[in-house]
Amino acid sequence: MKQTKWWKNAVVYQIYPRSFQDSNGDGIGDISGIISRLDYLSELGIDVIWLSPVYESPQDDNGYDISDYYAIYHEFGTMEDMEALIREAGKRGIRIVMDLVANHSSDEHPWFVEARKGRDSKYRDYYIWREGDRNQPPNELTSVFGGSAWEWDEESGAYYLHLYSRKQPDLNWENADMRRDMYQMINWWLDKGIGGFRLDVIDTIGKVPDQMITTNGPKLHEYIQELSRETFQHHDIMTVGETWGANVDNAKLYSNPDGSEFSMIFQFEHICANWSEDGKWKQGKKDFVKLKKIFSRWQKELWGKGWNSLFWNNHDLPRVVSNFGDDGRYRVESAKALATFLHGMQGTPYIYEGEELGMTNIHLEDVSQIRDIESLNMYEEYRQQGWSHEELMAAINGAGRDNARTPMQWDDTDNAGFTTGTPWIEVNPNYRTINAKAELADDNSVFHYYKKLIALRKSDAWKDVFMDGTYVPFMEEDEDIFAYTRELGAKRLLVIGNFHDVERTVTLPYAVRKILLSNYQTPQINALQATLRPYEALMAEL
Numbered sequence: 042m043k044q045t046k047w048w049k050n051a052v053v054y055q056i057y058p059r060s061f062q063d064s065n066g067d068g069i070g071d072i073s074g075i076i077s078r079l080d081y082l083s084e085l086g087i088d089v090i091w092l093s094p095v096y097e098s099p100q101d102d103n104g105y106d107i108s109d110y111y112a113i114y115h116e117f118g119t120m121e122d123m124e125a126l127i128r129e130a131g132k133r134g135i136r137i138v139m140d141l142v143a144n145h146s147s148d149e150h151p152w153f154v155e156a157r158k159g160r161d162s163k164y165r166d167y168y169i170w171r172e173g174d175r176n177q178p179p180n181e182l183t184s185v186f187g188g189s190a191w192e193w194d195e196e197s198g199a200y201y202l203h204l205y206s207r208k209q210p211d212l213n214w215e216n217a218d219m220r221r222d223m224y225q226m227i228n229w230w231l232d233k234g235i236g237g238f239r240l241d242v243i244d245t246i247g248k249v250p251d252q253m254i255t256t257n258g259p260k261l262h263e264y265i266q267e268l269s270r271e272t273f274q275h276h277d278i279m280t281v282g283e284t285w286g287a288n289v290d291n292a293k294l295y296s297n298p299d300g301s302e303f304s305m306i307f308q309f310e311h312i313c314a315n316w317s318e319d320g321k322w323k324q325g326k327k328d329f330v331k332l333k334k335i336f337s338r339w340q341k342e343l344w345g346k347g348w349n350s351l352f353w354n355n356h357d358l359p360r361v362v363s364n365f366g367d368d369g370r371y372r373v374e375s376a377k378a379l380a381t382f383l384h385g386m387q388g389t390p391y392i393y394e395g396e397e398l399g400m401t402n403i404h405l406e407d408v409s410q411i412r413d414i415e416s417l418n419m420y421e422e423y424r425q426q427g428w429s430h431e432e433l434m435a436a437i438n439g440a441g442r443d444n445a446r447t448p449m450q451w452d453d454t455d456n457a458g459f460t461t462g463t464p465w466i467e468v469n470p471n472y473r474t475i476n477a478k479a480e481l482a483d484d485n486s487v488f489h490y491y492k493k494l495i496a497l498r499k500s501d502a503w504k505d506v507f508m509d510g511t512y513v514p515f516m517e518e519d520e521d522i523f524a525y526t527r528e529l530g531a532k533r534l535l536v537i538g539n540f541h542d543v544e545r546t547v548t549l550p551y552a553v554r555k556i557l558l559s560n561y562q563t564p565q566i567n568a569l570q571a572t573l574r575p576y577e578a579l580m581a582e583l
């Protein structure tokens with residue numbers, strides 16, 4: 042019998058714990074809050090929760106700076122809460138995937154505290170140090186969060202590397218003891234019965250800073266294969282690597298069906314499609330044809346050779362309905378169309394908290410409203426380069442990470458039902474109309490559409506087509522329409538939609554036999570002709 046990996050048919054839901062549900066009124070989401078919402082997730086039909094980091098941390102980067110991998114961040118709860126979450130989720134058939142930050146630790150991690158004591162410290166070599174002059178960093182490497190990637194350490198009189206904030210010193214994967222300690226910790230978590238790991242910026246662990254190499258270093262896959270062999274391969278879990286530097290070629294290594302590395306990766310080509318050469322703060326024109334072609338290439342290239350993750354959103358990205366859809370008049374239709382386009386493809390779909398409600402970006406006007414370290418640093422840096430306050434806020438409102446981090450909108454009571462206290466970050470004022478309670482009560486809501494989409498993907502009739510069917514795009518040069526079929530044996534699934542606000546009539550390659558899912562009440566299909574209204578999308582049997 043053909044063995045199918047369970048995660049090929051799974052749908053993952055990402056939770057950013059700080060913003061999901063507060064249970065004790067301190068304004069910060071927590072693990073008990075998540076437990077109280079498991080029935081909601083079960084109703085949606087998801088199989089896996091990817092939990093952004095919940096480990097002990099000074100929260101310089103909201104938990105992506107870990108000071109103790111074996112403990113739970115006290116404001117999120119206790120280890121007992123975490124075990125209860127694993128258990129309670131398990132009862133509902135939901136597995137917990139933890140977020141593992143292995144590229145760096147917090148500067149408050151005992152390893153680093155020891156390491157900076159001096160060159161003889163046992164942990165010195167767990168990090169990346171370079172000798173030098175305090176006024177002259179070793180080279181021009183920059184941090185993703187701005188400024189030099191090298192920080193002068195007063196205590197030991199040397200530079201250490203930090204590709205992210207100075208409170209996130211990079212770990213040295215050259216060091217076998219560090220790797221061994223890391224595997225031990227990973228196995229400790231796996232023994233608790235978690236469903237796997239999402240590996241934070243894992244493509245930078247093979248860095249060669251002296252040659253200015255960060256992603257895709259020469260020993261990267263050697264390290265990942267060892268990591269996988271020492272840990273993951275002993276368990277029936279899913280793993281997903283976050284790899285901004287991935288391309289279709291190395292993706293075949295990362296997600297090799299032989300299981301030697303990860304189950305899958307997050308690649309970001311579609312996310313970066315509209316960025317300028319200078320990165321995300323300067324966006325170019327939205328090029329829909331380019332976007333479609335990127336997806337098509339990944340779909341075709343990885344078929345049979347690897348496995349895709351399908352995502353529009355995460356805690357680092359603006360809300361998809363604001364970014365690629367229409368968060369005004371056609372918010373509901375465009376949110377559903379975006380979901381249709383993505384979930385029809387081969388791969389494991391990810392839903393980021395609130396995406397299933399069609400949550401939108403927030404509009405900030407003042408620096409005091411910003412919480413994200415990346416946006417705060419960017420504001421300072423670009424201000425010095427002459428950007429005006431208005432330009433800065435426009436860039437942050439368009440691409441900043443706080444857009445994803447505003448509290449989950451549960452209902453129309455104060456603070457959207459997220460907290461009875463003062464939320465750590467502002468709630469999007471549109472929660473009075475956009476919230477889970479209203480969505481659950483409306484059969485035509487974005488929530489119910491996602492629910493149907495998930496159910497269709499898992500249905501006996503169609504699950505094999507979603508999992509293994511070939512991907513055949515058509516109308517590839519069309520600037521408004523996305524269209525492809527998924528084909529397996531005699532079965533043919535059509536996925537089609539209009540990405541714009543003008544009605545279009547298109548010719549289908551085969552006659553529609555049955556509409557399976559549609560975001561308008563009455564699809565207008567007549568033999569081979571389909572008329573698609575603004576953001577109309579559907580799936581059908583051909």
Ligand code: GLC
Pocket residue numbers: 102105106142205241242283356357
């Ligand atoms: C990843 C995380 C992001 C974090 C960074 C550093 O990109 O998704 O939130 O800031 O790594 O850990």
Ligand code: CA
Pocket residue numbers: 063064065066067068069070071116
């Ligand atoms: Ca709390």
